[in-house]
Amino acid sequence: MTDTARTQLLVIGGGPGGYAAALRGADLGLDVTLVSDEERLGGVCLLRGCIPSKSLLSLTELLGDAASASDKGIGFGKPDIDLDAMRDWKRKVVDTLSGGLAGLFQQRGVRRIRGRARFESPGRVSLQDADTDEIRFEHAIIATGSRPIPLPDTGFKDGGRIMSSGGMLEMADIPGKLLVVGGGYVGLELGMVYASLGSEVTLVEMTDQLMANADRDLVEPLEQAARNAFATIHLDTAVKGLEEIGDRVKVSFEAEELSSETYDRVLVAISREPNTDDLGLDVVGVELNENGFIKVDAQRRTSVPNIYAVGDVTGGMLLAHEALFEGKVAAEAIAGKAAAFDVRAIPAVVYTIPQVAWCGLTEQQAREENRQVEVTRFPWHASGRAVSMGATEGLTKLVVEPGSGRLLGMGVVGREAETLIAEGVLAIEMGAVARDLALSIHPHPTLSETVGEAAELFLGSAIHFHG
DSSP states (O other), X not given: OOOEEEEEEEEEOOSHHHHHHHHHHHHTTOOEEEXXXXXXXXXXXXXXXXXXXXXXXXXXXXXXXXXXXXXXXXXXXXXXXXXHHHHHHHHHHHHHHHHHHHHHHHHHTOEEEESEEEEEETTEEEEESSSSSEEEEEEEEEOOOEEEOOOTTOOOOTXXXXXXXXXXXXXXXXXXXXXXEOOSHHHHHHHHXXXXXXXXXXXXXXXXXXXXXXXXXXXXXXXXXXXXHSSEEESSOEEEEEEEETTEEEEEEESSSOSEEEESEEEEOSOEEEOOTTSOHHHHTOOBOTTSXXXXXXXXXXXXXXXXXXXXXXXXXXXXXXXXXXXXHHHHHHTTOOOOOOOSOOOEEEOSSSOEEEEESOHHHHHHTTOOOEEEEEEGGGOHHHHHHTOTTOEEEEXXXXXXXXXXXXXXXXXXXHHHHHHHHHHHHTTOBHHHHHHSOOOSSOTTHHHHHHHHHHHTOOSSOOO
């Protein structure tokens, strides 16, 4: 006899998009069931990505502060690195947040089933490795996320030395020599973590620049910091082959200055692909785009009217906060609310030292689209707070529409960029003009003043810097 469960809303996947959809759906009165093959809630972001990496990056920042404190008259001496204690700290952070999500599910009455779901029809999924055989539903939300892509002819295996970001975050050891393949935010963040712990880090990037999707003026201070932290950085360099030999990895390169070298571990952080395989999407007719991501409309509805999709599996910027927002939109649409994913500014933050953040239209995008914009830059060496913190490498920039003065984009490089960018997001979403930012009194002395100062530069009324 088949064990069948029934629900109004079935959510497949327990990451940010999935759990947000489930909780919002429950708040709107829907009977919600969430299926995930993970033991705990949170998905890659909480369990093997955003949260554990930021837990370690906070320690990296602490090590950097301690090292630079001697210039300010305080000496801490050589740090004592306790890898077991660091792992415990990371685990405690993850356990606390994942446990909090479980509590929220219990409070909302969301049913959780561990297993793998596969569509058998537009109203039914079968389950593998679960106590329940199938679930019949009225609506479904696919939130199965994405996974890292290995280099050709290689893969990621448990205990292997060719590793994804998730494997590196397990912190099996501090490798003497670490190769990072990929100059995006994942490679830079984890490269900085291990460099701060004592690894000799080499980074290779196949294009001619780090952080290819960010404006150059924002990346320059980060690239300088990375070159100081890493042993070497090679641009325009591709990896030709990887071979594990005992406890080492032999790497061959497609570059004249690098033929082959051996490393203790290799982190491959080149891209991600959607988890759409073995979901039965072809059975029900859910359409994919040319890159394998699920096609959705503004309500996150797929080509099948009662099946929605959110988060990494639909493409976009592949960011947790984007997935969270999409999950809530989908749940509200299913509950009959007026909802759509219609945003002007999705913030991106790179948690390196220094941090880099941007939102809205970038200067690079404006140039590619032949859009006329005015750009103002306020350097932090003219900020009293930045000088007092020893953070003068920072920069705050605004991308403004000529004539109207409407804010189209904002970028920040420097300490606390993760927080400063929120003002830009709000201003862009509200249709604010530069004068609005300039006439908003920012507390002194703070880094937030640099936002108002950048707006004053556009208006020609800045007093602390003459660009």
